[in-house]
Amino acid sequence: MGMIDVDLGRLFSAKGGRPLGVSVALGAIFLPSSLLLYLTRPDIYERYGLGGGIFFGAAAVGFPILYVCTWPWYTLLQAAIRQENIYRRIPEAAKLALPRPEPSTLEKVTADDPLEWPTLLTGGWTANGLLYVLVVIAYYRRLALGRTLILTAGIVLAVWLVLALLLHFGLKKLENDVQAAVARVQ
Numbered sequence: 001m002g003m004i005d006v007d008l009g010r011l012f013s014a015k016g017g018r019p020l021g022v023s024v025a026l027g028a029i030f031l032p033s034s035l036l037l038y039l040t041r042p043d044i045y046e047r048y049g050l051g052g053g054i055f056f057g058a059a060a061v062g063f064p065i066l067y068v069c070t071w072p073w074y075t076l077l078q079a080a081i082r083q084e085n086i087y088r089r090i091p092e093a094a095k096l097a098l099p100r101p102e103p104s105t106l107e108k109v110t111a112d113d114p115l116e117w118p119t120l121l122t123g124g125w126t127a128n129g130l131l132y133v134l135v136v137i138a139y140y141r142r143l144a145l146g147r148t149l150i151l152t153a154g155i156v157l158a159v160w161l162v163l164a165l166l167l168h169f170g171l172k173k174l175e176n177d178v179q180a181a182v183a184r185v186q
Contacts (some may be wrong), residue, residue: 036153054088062127063148068153070123074149077115079167086171086178093182 092098103111130152137143 007109023026057184059147062131065131065149065156066120066123068156069126070119070158072163073122073126074115074119075160075164075167077119079171081115082171083174086175088186089178089182093185126156 090099092100134143134148134152
């Protein structure tokens with residue numbers, strides 16, 4: 001048991017050299033699901049108790065909504081990093097900057113993902129915003145929780161898909177333009 005405590009402590013104290021507060025990690029994961037306590041039917045608490053209601057909110061509904069809300073942010077930040085790498089080719093071609101060595105597959109696979117925690121945090125904020133809106137709507141109008149959350153997840157997935165496609169085609173065009181500029185420089 002002591003080894004698990006040390007590993008969890010190490011996870012929260014430093015993730016890849018970056019400090020991560022316990023409140024940030026727990027808030028990003030569990031705050032969206034805590035809002036579902038307002039949307040959950042009261043008979044779930046009568047049948048399964050408070051623990052069952054919280055488990056239903058956190059594990060069954062809140063975490064999938066949080067996970068879906070991180071995808072658009074991950075796609076956006078990954079496209080920004082890719083755009084920066086594409087623009088870096090022009091000074092390298094003009095011999096103004098030294099080319100960076102390409103990392104090996106082993107280095108790529110074992111490297112920390114720099115977007116993991118920023119997208120989790122922004123996805124948590126997005127999920128909180130969406131769930132606050134649902135709570136406000138549920139205050140004035142009765143909602144079917146399952147259908148509403150599936151519709152919300154479907155809308156977020158559609159936004160992610162459109163964003164991913166637009167960024168992919170935009171980066172392809174940018175890459176072609178940069179390759180033409182690199183060919184002119186050489």
